[in-house]
Amino acid sequence: MSTFDYDLFVIGGGSGGVRAGRVAAETGARVALAEEFRMGGTCVIRGCVPKKLMVFASKFGPAVGEARDFGWEMGDGTFDWLAFRPKLHAELSRLENIYRTNLARPGTDIFDARAVIRDPHTVELSNGRSYTAKHILVATGGRPFIPDLPGAELGITSNEIFNLDHLPEKILIVGGGYIACEFACILNGLGVEVTQWHRGPQILRGFDDEVRGHIAEMMMAQGIDLRVGVSPEALEKAEGRVRALGTNEHKVMVDEVLWATGRAPNTEGIGLEDAGVELGRNREIVVDAYSQTSVPSIYAVGDVTDRIALTPVAIREGAAFVETVFKGNPTRPDHELVAxxxxxxxxxxxxxxxxxxxxxxxxxxxxxxxxxxxxxxxxxxxxxxxxxxxxxxxxxxxxxxxxxxxxxxxxxxxxxxxxxxxxxxxxxxxxxxxxxxxxxxxxxxxxxxxxx
Known part of the structure; x- marks a missing residue:
């Protein structure tokens, strides 16, 4: 009989962790999972899902004008954020409950608590309890990166954008990656006046250059004030709003600033280094082709490993981990040609x-x-x-x-x-x-x- 409390302890209730925990439990393994915030992780609670619902909502504004040009008689209409937001939150709660139910069905123990690794086989929870496990899987995802500059605390991140009490009349979005560009288009479609600053020469670094230029032109044609080669230097309160000061004497007065300046692996304060787990230069967890860390009993999947930061990839990594560790079928997650x-x-x-x-x-x-x-x-x-x-x-x-x-x-x-x-x-x-x-x-x- 095993001397461990569990065969597997998963830290993180996002898509990768939940998939691994559920599938491992279905093999008969004794599994526990700890999540300190809400089940579903970034994708379900404050990422892909709420963002896509806002994409849907944002398309109706421009569509009104197009409908009139097609012959429909209709007014301009207005977007009611306070009517949309409760429906958004209700849908996220519904999805969170599905994640929780599916995880619990095969017998997984769920702890609504923060977990810290104390040694290669021990996890301590914020409720004061400790548990041992033969294997530990870290699936804590990533978090928004906020630059270190004066007044940075006056801005918000993608974590907070879905919980605003009201939509701003004018917003500055800082960043040029896909999150920045998506929210620029979303908020512009919802009627917000959008300015976007990006320090690089073109948005969407890492994607095809011709496409990057094409999308930038389309965004500006829609009315987004996109400025490249501009970095913020400070934010300050002014007249009940926020004044952003940037390089090359750029400045803008807005109601809100959204930091979309990248994401970082969520590895702080969970005991990784004390347990001997190797971290990379960006503080990501270093893993081999089978998602195993430098500590044989500890594995990691998803954004925390900084391989391909996409939800379906995390799910595939979680499933491959179970195949390897619990089904005796060594399986490498396939990271080639991911759409x-x-x-x-x-x-x-x-x-x-x-x-x-x-x-x-x-x-x-x-x-x-x-x-x-x-x-x-x-x-x-x-x-x-x-x-x-x-x-x-x-x-x-x-x-x-x-x-x-x-x-x-x-x-x-x-x-x-x-x-x-x-x-x-x-x-x-x-x-x-x-x-x-x-x-x-x-x-x-x-x-x-x-x-x-």
Missing amino acids: SAVFTQPEYGCVGLTEEEARAQEPVDVYVASFRPMQKSFIDRDEKALFKLIVSQQTQRVLGCHIVADGAGEMIQIAGVAVKMGATKSDFDAAVAVHPTMAEEIVLMKTPTRST
Whole structure:
């Protein structure tokens, strides 16, 4: 009989931790999970889910004007944040309850407490109790990074944006990553006057350069005051509002400042270093291909490992951990060719290499189609869709697929299957177009735009 209280103790109730805990418990293992905040983690409570619901809400404002141009008679309408917010919170509570129920069903013990690792097999909870476990899984996710500058405390982060008592009339968003750009589009669509500062030369660093420029143009065309090459230097209270002072004499007076300057692995104060767990330069937990840390009994999955910070990836890592440790089937989570979406307006979906990455490794053909979709051209809107394929000249395999269009997140999921399977350009060409759709462009691009 085991001398441990549990076979597995999971720290963190986000998507990766809950999946690992539930599946391990279904094997008959004795499992416990501790979560100090709310079950569901960043994605469900203060990330993907509430953000996407706000994306939905934000599209109705611009749609009113488009509807009139299509012939509908209707007024401008106004967005009522105080009517939307309780429905948002009710949905998050519903999802949290599902997570909790599914985790408890196979017999997992759930502790609503903060957990700290005391040694390779011991976890101490904030309620004063301690438990031993044969294996410990850290799935504590990430947290927003706030820059160290005067008045930084006057700003909020994506953690707080969903709980505002009222929407600001004017907001400054600091950052150029996908979170910053998504919220710039969301709040602009809800009628907030948006200024965005980004210290780099272009938004969405790490994504395809051509796409980055395209999205920046679309955002500015919608009325977002996007300024690149600008860093904040200080925030200060002024006349009941916040004054932001930036480089190159930039300044703006706003009602709210949103820090969207990146995220950091959530490794502080949970006993990792005392237990001997190696941390990386960004204080992420260093793991091997099977999510095992430098301490054999301790594993880690999800954003806390700073591999690919996406919810579905954390879920796959959690499932692979159970296969490896509890099912005797060593399984590496697959981090190759992971599709993703950025919910700007229009959306951006991508899978595989950027043009820059592909050119650096081999000669490629690049196919690009940029056009006004039928729905937009009919009412004389300037919004353009962009479809892009990056193809190996030697093998003709599609190395990257990039889509900027309404519904790009939905399209890239399907395209991701083809790219993952190793589809070639001729495979795309052989598919008959579905007409009239935007997505048909992905199989109609016959001549390379450029070859490098």
